[in-house]
Amino acid sequence: ALQRVARHWGLTRELVEGLLASHVFDETKVQVRLAELWNQFVPCFHPLPLDGLSHPPSLLQNPDVIKALAGRDVQKEYAEGSQRLAQRVARAQEVQASLVQKLRGTMQEGMSAAGTVHWRFTVLAAAALSLQVRRDCKLDKATARQFLLGINSDVLPLRQLCRAVLPLLKLSESIASGSGDMEVE
Numbered sequence: 001a002l003q004r005v006a007r008h009w010g011l012t013r014e015l016v017e018g019l020l021a022s023h024v025f026d027e028t029k030v031q032v033r034l035a036e037l038w039n040q041f042v043p044c045f046h047p048l049p050l051d052g053l054s055h056p057p058s059l060l061q062n063p064d065v066i067k068a069l070a071g072r073d074v075q076k077e078y079a080e081g082s083q084r085l086a087q088r089v090a091r092a093q094e095v096q097a098s099l100v101q102k103l104r105g106t107m108q109e110g111m112s113a114a115g116t117v118h119w120r121f122t123v124l125a126a127a128a129l130s131l132q133v134r135r136d137c138k139l140d141k142a143t144a145r146q147f148l149l150g151i152n153s154d155v156l157p158l159r160q161l162c163r164a165v166l167p168l169l170k171l172s173e174s175i176a177s178g179s180g181d182m183e184v185e
């Protein structure tokens with residue numbers, strides 16, 4: 001069941017938001033169960049696609065494809081499929097952006113002096129946010145700033161997580177900008 005959740009943007013967002021909203025439960029048993037759920041979810045997670053077509057437009061000029069789909073309007077079906085895929089991509093990007101915004105807000109609230117979010121949920125938000133570091137889309141500067149601010153946190157797990165994510169941010173930025181080479185000292 002968690003694999004299905006991990007493969008759907010909407011379900012992933014609902015799970016993470018539900019886990020973050022559960023900070024109101026003070027019982028240790030509940031928090032332990034929620035931590036176990038998160039720990040079972042993370043191995044199932046993989047970056048969900050945000051991009052478009054898997055087949056190039058030159059596919060329509062391939063004589064074998066045209067022959068195999070004889071009697072059908074291939075151009076029209078391809079255009080309709082492209083349009084549906086573009087709509088799906090737009091929805092996925094919106095859901096991912098709202099999830100990143102929610103995680104960043106929770107992380108920021110947990111790191112503030114008067115924060116109402118327990119440190120465990122701040123670490124959970126940072127961990128979920130670190131899963132959103134991707135090669136195919138740039139992470140906004142506000143999110144990168146949250147990880148930088150996390151290095152100065154009093155919470156050791158948050159500090160360690162943020163320190164581990166910083167090289168990934170640099171690598172992701174260099175790949176997304178097109179310069180795949182990184183200098184290594």
